[in-house]
Amino acid sequence: MHNKTLAxxxxxxxxxxxxxxxxxxxxxxxxxxxxxxxxSFITVTEEQALTQAKAADELRAAGNANEWTGVPMAxxxxxCTEGVRTSCASKMLDKFIAPYDSTVADNFxxxxxxxxxxxxxxxxxxxxxxxxxxxxxxxxxxNEEHVPGGSSGGSAAAVAARLAPGITATDxxxxxxxxxxxxxxxxxxxxxxxxxxxxxxxxxxxxxQGGPIARTAEDAAMMLNVMAGFDKKDSTSIERDVPDYxxxxxxxxKGMTIGLPKEYFSDDLDPAMAQTIQAAIKEYEKMGANLKxxxxxxxxxxxxxxxxxxxxxxxxNLSRMDGVRFxxxxxDPKDIEDLFKRSRSEGFxxxxxxxxxxxxxxxxxxxxxxxxxxxxxxxxxxxxDFVAAFNDVDVIMSPVAPSPAFKFGEKxxxxxxxxxxxxxxxSTNLAGLxxxxxxxxxxxxxxxxxxxxxxxxxxxxxxxxxxxxxxATDWHTKTPTxxx
Amino acid sequence: MEWEVVIGLEIHAQLATKSKxxxxxxTQYGAxxxxxxxxxDLGLPxxxxxxxxxxxxxxxxxxxxxxxxxxxxSVFDRKNYFYPDSPKGYQITQLxxxxxxxxxxxxxxxxxxxxxxNVTRAHLEEDAGKSVHEGFDGQSGIDLNRxxxxxxxxxxxxxxxxxxxxxAYFRKMQSIVTYLGICDGNLSQGSxxxxxxxxxxxxxQEEFGTRTEIKNVNSFKNVERAIEVEIERQxxxxxxxxxxxxETRLFDADKNETRSMRSKEVANDYRYFxxxxxxxxxxxxxxxxxxxxxxxxxxxxxxxxxxxxxxxxAYNAGVLAASRxxxxxFEVAAEIAGDYKITANxxxxxxxxxxxxxxISITDIPVSAEQLGAILKNVKGSDISNxxxxxxxxxxxxxxxxxVDQLIDQLGLKQVSDTSAIEEVVAQVLADNPKLVxxxxxxxxxxxxxxxGPFIGATRKAAKGVNPQVVMEVLxxxxxxxx
Numbered sequence: 002m003h004n005k006t007l008a009x010x011x012x013x014x015x016x017x018x019x020x021x022x023x024x025x026x027x028x029x030x031x032x033x034x035x036x037x038x039x040x041s042f043i044t045v046t047e048e049q050a051l052t053q054a055k056a057a058d059e060l061r062a063a064g065n066a067n068e069w070t071g072v073p074m075a076x077x078x079x080x081c082t083e084g085v086r087t088s089c090a091s092k093m094l095d096k097f098i099a100p101y102d103s104t105v106a107d108n109f110x111x112x113x114x115x116x117x118x119x120x121x122x123x124x125x126x127x128x129x130x131x132x133x134x135x136x137x138x139x140x141x142x143x144n145e146e147h148v149p150g151g152s153s154g155g156s157a158a159a160v161a162a163r164l165a166p167g168i169t170a171t172d173x174x175x176x177x178x179x180x181x182x183x184x185x186x187x188x189x190x191x192x193x194x195x196x197x198x199x200x201x202x203x204x205x206x207x208x209x210q211g212g213p214i215a216r217t218a219e220d221a222a223m224m225l226n227v228m229a230g231f232d233k234k235d236s237t238s239i240e241r242d243v244p245d246y247x248x249x250x251x252x253x254x255k256g257m258t259i260g261l262p263k264e265y266f267s268d269d270l271d272p273a274m275a276q277t278i279q280a281a282i283k284e285y286e287k288m289g290a291n292l293k294x295x296x297x298x299x300x301x302x303x304x305x306x307x308x309x310x311x312x313x314x315x316x317x318n319l320s321r322m323d324g325v326r327f328x329x330x331x332x333d334p335k336d337i338e339d340l341f342k343r344s345r346s347e348g349f350x351x352x353x354x355x356x357x358x359x360x361x362x363x364x365x366x367x368x369x370x371x372x373x374x375x376x377x378x379x380x381x382x383x384x385x386d387f388v389a390a391f392n393d394v395d396v397i398m399s400p401v402a403p404s405p406a407f408k409f410g411e412k413x414x415x416x417x418x419x420x421x422x423x424x425x426x427x428s429t430n431l432a433g434l435x436x437x438x439x440x441x442x443x444x445x446x447x448x449x450x451x452x453x454x455x456x457x458x459x460x461x462x463x464x465x466x467x468x469x470x471x472x473a474t475d476w477h478t479k480t481p482t483x484x485x
Numbered sequence: 486m487e488w489e490v491v492i493g494l495e496i497h498a499q500l501a502t503k504s505k506x507x508x509x510x511x512t513q514y515g516a517x518x519x520x521x522x523x524x525x526d527l528g529l530p531x532x533x534x535x536x537x538x539x540x541x542x543x544x545x546x547x548x549x550x551x552x553x554x555x556x557x558x559s560v561f562d563r564k565n566y567f568y569p570d571s572p573k574g575y576q577i578t579q580l581x582x583x584x585x586x587x588x589x590x591x592x593x594x595x596x597x598x599x600x601x602x603n604v605t606r607a608h609l610e611e612d613a614g615k616s617v618h619e620g621f622d623g624q625s626g627i628d629l630n631r632x633x634x635x636x637x638x639x640x641x642x643x644x645x646x647x648x649x650x651x652x653a654y655f656r657k658m659q660s661i662v663t664y665l666g667i668c669d670g671n672l673s674q675g676s677x678x679x680x681x682x683x684x685x686x687x688x689x690q691e692e693f694g695t696r697t698e699i700k701n702v703n704s705f706k707n708v709e710r711a712i713e714v715e716i717e718r719q720x721x722x723x724x725x726x727x728x729x730x731x732e733t734r735l736f737d738a739d740k741n742e743t744r745s746m747r748s749k750e751v752a753n754d755y756r757y758f759x760x761x762x763x764x765x766x767x768x769x770x771x772x773x774x775x776x777x778x779x780x781x782x783x784x785x786x787x788x789x790x791x792x793x794x795x796x797x798x799a800y801n802a803g804v805l806a807a808s809r810x811x812x813x814x815f816e817v818a819a820e821i822a823g824d825y826k827i828t829a830n831x832x833x834x835x836x837x838x839x840x841x842x843x844x845i846s847i848t849d850i851p852v853s854a855e856q857l858g859a860i861l862k863n864v865k866g867s868d869i870s871n872x873x874x875x876x877x878x879x880x881x882x883x884x885x886x887x888x889v890d891q892l893i894d895q896l897g898l899k900q901v902s903d904t905s906a907i908e909e910v911v912a913q914v915l916a917d918n919p920k921l922v923x924x925x926x927x928x929x930x931x932x933x934x935x936x937x938g939p940f941i942g943a944t945r946k947a948a949k950g951v952n953p954q955v956v957m958e959v960l961x962x963x964x965x966x967x968x
Contacts, residue, residue, distance in 0.1 A: 062806070075496075079532045080531075081529075081530065087530070087531075094530065097530065099529075099530075100529070101523065101524055101529075103531060110930075123763075126525070137752065151693075199532070199533050200531040200532070200535060201531055202530045202531045203530075203531070203533075204760075206761035206762050207761035215616075221599075228717070228852060234535060235533050235534065235535060236533065236534065236535055236762060236763050237533075237761075237762065237764065264738060272764055314758075314761055316756070317563050317575050317756075317758070319563055319574075320565060320567065320573060320574020320575055321528040321530065321572060321573045321574050322530070323567060323573065323574055325569050325627070326527055326528065326529075326572060326627075328531065337569060337625075341567050364565070364756035364757075364758050365754055365756060366754050366756075369554070369756075369757075369758070373758055460851070
């Protein structure tokens with residue numbers, strides 16, 4: 002049952018093959034038996050899930066079911082869920098029970114989906130390995146000595162380990178795509194403003210975007226149908242009709258032009274990675290797509306621009322965690338200054354504190370122009386590169402990350418090497434474009450993803466390209482060794 | 486040395502929107518602590534600001550009223566600082582691109598004279614909550630009801646040159662925002678608060694001296710007092726060859742002194758940057774013009790109209806036009822009375838004195854404009870005397886009645902204006918006082934006006950409620966007939 006996709010489970014439920022309670026119990030059992038190994042969940046909401054499943058079955062019996070009624074899924078622990086701990090994998094919010102639902106969680110509730118729980122991640126979504134969680138590192142189901150990627154490592158690992166068929170995630174610099182690549186699953190980061198950020202705990206407001214991680218493009222489309230849409234509670238969400246993301250899945254890619262940025266395929270690219278990605282792109286050629294080399298000349302500026310903008314925004318976004326109204330508060334503060342300092346020093350992990358400090362520095366009087374303002378100007382250049390490129394091509398393809406999943410501790414001691422993990426993914430966040438990762442090969446028995454980048458609001462095309470690839474290949478069906 | 490005083494004011498005015506600037510909570514004053522704070526006001530993780538357009542409309546209205554440049558694109562910034570009553574750890578404000586740019590107002594300098602003061606800018610921002618230090622056993626409580634109430638911070642150019650000018654400027658701003666209906670102007674409830682920047686420089690020097698900022702002064706009187714004691718303090722230091730420390734100071738009204746608020750004042754770095762949760766606010770000419778069309782008559786315009794249409798003096802017109810409520814009251818009463826001058830004198834005289842004595846504002850006055858108008862109509866028609874008018878006014882004030890005509894009857898204030906009746910009384914008075922008559926007739930022509938007084942008194946004593954004007958005329962005529 003757990004090897005079925007979301008779409009299949011949805012069909013089975015509609016056909017009465019099994020009940021929502023049955024499938025929900027099945028996944029809960031799997032989480033309970035197997036997740037000790039992977040640590041992909043922070044909170045399992047067993048009781049609530051079974052209540053939702055039971056209600057879904059009743060709804061179905063009454064003839065009021067839709068395709069989502071009773072379908073199990075889960076949320077990254079960055080989305081506020083009413084009455085359930087929403088920790089962002091931080092000691093700071095270990096005891097924070099959200100008193101409201103994020104728009105994304107509410108959307109899934111509205112369609113009758115069943116939430117199994119909240120998945121693990123890098124603390125406050127800051128990281129590329131899911132090692133910085135207060136609840137311990139997440140393990141990659143393909144090889145437990147390796148990281149699952151981050152920050153949505155729990156979501157990707159849980160989908161890979163068949164602990165849930167689809168899970169929400171967020172992507173600020175690659176946090177959906179890189180873990181999807183590392184865990185051999187499918188993830189899409191939509192256009193900035195497509196999915197409401199209301200109730201999604203902010204890391205870097207101008208870059209954060211929610212999206213799904215699932216096993217197939219079709220499942221991702223099905224989830225995005227629920228997640229996407231204008232929300233008046235988020236001023237940066239965009240008022241624009243949401244298409245049915247499954248409508249275009251079966252279109253042919255014949256005649257489509259694929260752009261290959263030369264900066265992403267430079268001599269620095271690991272030969273094994275280059276070979277794998279080239280082979281995947283060959284598949285598209287076989288399907289009748291045209292290839293075109295393009296240039297994104299400001300690519301080398303992405304990492305520095307990102308690591309000024311994201312820390313700057315987070316330095317302010319995380320100020321509300323001050324120990325006054327909610328979250329961790331230090332013992333016996335001697336005055337208000339002491340309460341602020343110790344609550345924050347104790348509540349935040351090292352990487353979070355590092356980024357708050359970097360951001361505070363970049364925004365300081367006298368440095369603002371040199372760092373923050375300059376980074377915003379660079380951001381415009383990066384965006385212009387893509388706007389120009391999309392005049393000539395329909396979709397851009399590249400590696401997701403420089404390598405397959407690395408080992409624990411390999412990069413966590415060296416922040417800069419960790420930051421370079423995001424070298425291929427940051428640009429789409431800076432430009433606000435949609436990006437996707439699909440399983441496209443294996444290197445040393447570890448999965449590798451292909452990145453698809455689309456024009457603004459061209460999620461349907463990305464999903465179409467991904468689906469066509471998945472029709473032609475079987476990388477997305479591969480199961481981690483040791484899993485049945 | 487002769488010193489020149491340089492003052493700039495920053496006035497915070499709470500906008501009279503129903504809900505907060507970035508959340509749907511009510512802005513009502515005086516509710517139980519934290520009952521008007523929702524998840525946004527509490528700064529919970531994941532919540533996002535949604536701009537209340539009503540605040541924008543009010544800010545633009547203010548900009549138009551002070552003839553300012555309107556920011557067609559304005560941007561919200563985050564001002565970062567940690568304080569328990571600032572739940573997000575930053576305040577949303579506008580730094581580089583405010584909604585209102587350079588404008589100006591004319592302040593009243595007395596005797597109908599005005600002086601133009603430039604306003605640097607006015608920007609939108611959110612108010613903070615309140616820390617409550619009493620009743621928590623050594624700890625502090627936080628009340629977030631006020632948190633997120635929309636404010637405009639109005640920044641003047643450093644062009645004010647005395648404490649009197651500063652308070653006149655503050656008064657004028659209060660007058661403008663209340664006229665516009667964008668702020669209730671209530672100083673005691675903190676709807677308007679004022680920070681005063683004060684510095685001194687040798688007369689003739691162009692460069693500014695080091696300034697201090699006196700925070701949160703909450704009355705017109707205290708603005709004057711705070712500035713005066715601060716000027717004195719600075720002057721003493723400078724005269725002794727010392728230098729002024731740039732710092733924030735607090736005015737202690739009881740001790741009549743300012744004192745340093747933060748002793749370890751480290752230059753605070755607010756790390757401003759554009760708020761990525763909010764889009765820039767873009768408006769167009771059409772939007773601005775639609776708001777301009779809703780502008781009410783402003784104090785300046787009203788004053789000019791009172792002078793031109795009703796023939797009031799510049800001083801009277803200025804005083805009456807300073808408050809929209811007072812001006813409205815005056816106009817309603819004068820319309821009914823049929824005499825603007827009599828009404829102006831009354832409103833500025835007896836009525837204002839009664840308000841001051843009872844420490845209430847015009848909005849709470851127990852005598853309605855319609856009632857005053859009816860009273861003064863009787864004065865105008867000589868049906869009652871001015872003293873009679875006072876009696877009726879006081880009777881209504883103290884709740885002894887509400888119908889003006891009835892009260893005049895009850896109190897027997899109706900004046901006798903019938904000339905033949907008065908002639909009879911006068912004839913009798915003259916007959917009864919031959920010595921007075923003789924004395925009058927021996928008084929030289931130019932001093933007779935004064936000598937007529939005793940006859941008036943005697944006549945009014947003999948016949949209560951006679952119209953003194955008619956009495957005067959009859960007396961003059963009769964006496965002249967005699968000699």
